[in-house]
Each structure stands twice: as C-alpha cells, then as structure tokens.
Amino acid sequence: MNDKDASKFTCNKCGGHELTVTHIWNIQAGNASEKWQEWGPLNDNHYWQYEFKEKVEEHAEDEVQRGDFGEFEADDSVSEPEEHEIYEEERDRENDDFLVNCGNCEREIEFGWSQPYRHGLIFPVEFSDFDFLESWPDPKYVDVWQQRGWFRTGHIQP
Numbered sequence: 201m202n203d204k205d206a207s208k209f210t211c212n213k214c215g216g217h218e219l220t221v222t223h224i225w226n227i228q229a230g231n232a233s234e235k236w237q238e239w240g241p242l243n244d245n246h247y248w249q250y251e252f253k254e255k256v257e258e259h260a261e262d263e264v265q266r267g268d269f270g271e272f273e274a275d276d277s278v279s280e281p282e283e284h285e286i287y288e289e290e291r292d293r294e295n296d297d298f299l300v301n302c303g304n305c306e307r308e309i310e311f312g313w314s315q316p317y318r319h320g321l322i323f324p325v326e327f328s329d330f331d332f333l334e335s336w337p338d339p340k341y342v343d344v345w346q347q348r349g350w351f352r353t354g355h356i357q358p
C-alpha cells in the first residue's frame with residue numbers, strides 16, 4: 201500500500217499508476233519516408249526508458265495524398281530539385297513527436313520538459329510534484345498553457 205501511496209501519478213480515469221512515453225520520428229531515405237516509434241515506462245523520478253521500438257505502417261498514405269487538394273501545384277513549380285538534400289541523414293529533431301499516456305487505459309497525459317526545446321526530463325502535468333514554473337510545455341500544449349497563463353514571457357521558444 202505504501203508503494204501506491206507514494207506514486208506521483210494516479211490516473212483519474214482508471215486509477216493506474218504507470219505512464220508510458222512514446223517517441224515518434226520520421227526517417228527520410230531517398231524518396232521514401234519511414235515512420236518509427238519507440239516507447240517505454242516513465243518513472244516517478246522523471247526519467248524514462250525506451251523498451252520497445254518498431255516501424256509504424258502507413259497504409260493510408262495513397263488516399264491521403266489523393267484527397268489532399270492544393271498540394272499538386274507545388275510539384276510544377278519546383279524548378280531546381282535539390283535531391284542531395286533529401287539524402288541528408290541527420291534527422292531534424294524538431295519534427296519528432298513525444299507522447300505520454302496512461303500505461304493502463306492509454307489516456308493522453310499532458311506534459312512539459314525540464315528544459316526548452318524538449319530537452320531534459322519529462323514533467324507530466326498530473327504528477328503530484330508538477331510545477332509549471334519549472335516546466336516548458338511540449339509544443340502541442342503551448343496554446344493550452346498560454347491560455348492558462350502557465351508560462352512567463354520568454355519561457356517558450358517560437
């Protein structure tokens with residue numbers, strides 16, 4: 201019982217105490233784009249460990265492109281292809297995505313980082329020791345945090 205009481209996270213939906221961190225990123229190899237994800241548990245000390253890794257299947261890609269009107273014009277206007285840039289191996293970390301979910305019911309948990317540009321430790325909002333003054337929101341939560349007045353001027357990089 202003491203262990204449960206000491207948990208920093210208790211899901212308000214399922215009562216679970218486990219959190220899962222998922223990291224999603226794209227790899228550009230020639231003209232092909234591969235999507236990968238890795239995930240693992242987030243501990244009470246804000247550290248996490250990826251225990252699983254897999255390639256994400258993107259089966260709906262054709263349909264998405266067909267229905268995506270307005271994108272076709274860009275193809276005609278490309279006068280100077282810069283193919284050499286496509287093969288650049290270094291990934292742009294800014295396009296990566298991070299998710300925190302309840303490890304039991306998979307409910308999305310809002311979170312911030314201990315340092316800007318998504319560096320440092322992960323601070324889930326629902327951790328009992330969460331302090332927004334010490335946290336930089338993950339990019340997808342910037343608007344929400346702004347509405348709450350949860351960050352100071354200069355706290356967030358554009």
Ligand SMILES: [Zn+2]
Nearest residue numbers: 211214302305
């Ligand atoms: Zn849950």
